[in-house]
Amino acid sequence: MARQDFNDLLWFLAVAEERSFTRAAAKLGITQSTLSHTIKQLEARMGIRLLNRTTRSVATTEAGERLRLSLGPRVAEIDAEIAALMEFRDKPAGTIRLTLSDHACASVVWPKLRPVLSAYPDIRLELSLDGGLRNIVEDGFDAGVRLGESVEKDMIAVRIGPDWRMVAVAAPAYFARRAAPAHPQELVGHDCMNMRQARSGGLYAWEFEKDGQELRVRVDGQLTVNTSYAMIDPALRGYGIAFVPEDLVAQHIAAGDLVQVLGDWCPKFPGYFIYYPSRRQSLPAFRVIVDALRQGEA
Missing domain, CATH: 3.40.190.10 (Periplasmic binding protein-like II)
Structure with a gap:
């Protein structure tokens, strides 16, 4: 293939890795129509279909996957070598x-x-x-x-931060209505805020440990979020118990706006x-x- 076609291969690699013309075009800074036309021309010159397209997805063919696996490491090596030249x-x-x-x-x-x-x-x-x-x-x-x-x-792996822990907290007003849990299993009877996990889509089971005993508790409540930050305001307003990184609520605990429970079940981890x-x-x-x-x- 002629040297001037190398850019077309890089564009194909972007589509194959993103599995989307839309995302690949955004990554490359070009229009989707230009990218689609270029890939079709590449396939025509090679005489091989590289991608299977549907209205909802893009996937590599057997030949396309072989090309992706061959190109990927080589392009990464070239990128690394060029970046290393920046040392000059x-x-x-x-x-x-x-x-x-x-x-x-x-x-x-x-x-x-x-x-x-x-x-x-x-x-x-x-x-x-x-x-x-x-x-x-x-x-x-x-x-x-x-x-x-x-x-x-x-x-x-290089450590960049200290050990920390998750803590269970709720507003004093909440515990005025409900007795504070003395054991993680008692959370089952409380209004708790769930966390939706990004990759699996499942709900995070709260993790506890004490004296070598590990417990995972499935909680329930009105509110489900996908970030700890979204739990802070509802917890302060008495909507239930939140399980969040300690540093996010340390000031609220010190000020008495939130009450920590089950502290002896919340050890630090790396x-x-x-x-x-x-x-x-x-x-x-x-x-x-x-x-x-x-x-x-x-």
Whole structure:
């Protein structure tokens, strides 16, 4: 295939990875019609159908999947090599893409990376807030930020935050109506706020531990959300018991606006880590990001 067709291959790779012409076009910064026309021309020149299209989805054919698996690693290697050349610049440069939760972003990542953007104007940062676990290689991220227990075993992991815990809280007005639970199993009889998990779509079972005994409790109540932040105001207004990261409600507990229960059943666990494949270590801009996030640095 002629050299001038390499861009068409990159566009095909974007569609194959996103499984959507709409998302791929947005990622590439082109119109959907231009992208669709280009892929059709590519298929015509190759004499092979690469994608199966329906009104709702896009999937690779057997030949398309083989091309995707062949192109992906090679393009990643080229991107990494080009990014490594940035070391010859006066200052690190390039775009770093991170996937992380909203709590990780607000509590650890953004406070530490604010000064980086000021000190390194040629570094661009893309933060994708997502409560579910992402495959950072397949989804095109440079790194992910997750709790230590969730980090993939084949990744390099660097601690970026302290241990923390989830706590059960409700307003004094709520406990004026209902007796505070003395055991996690007593939550079953209370109005509790559920958390919808991003990837599975299921409801999060509240996790407790005491003296080596682990318990997972399925709660029920009027309110279901998909982020801890959305529980704070309802909890303050007496709508029920919320199970949230302690740092989100510490000031409210200290002020007496919220009451913590089951504290002895809420142990601390490993906090946030940044994790990434080894090939990212050589990129100057990426090293700046990791060094800024590393635990112990503000």
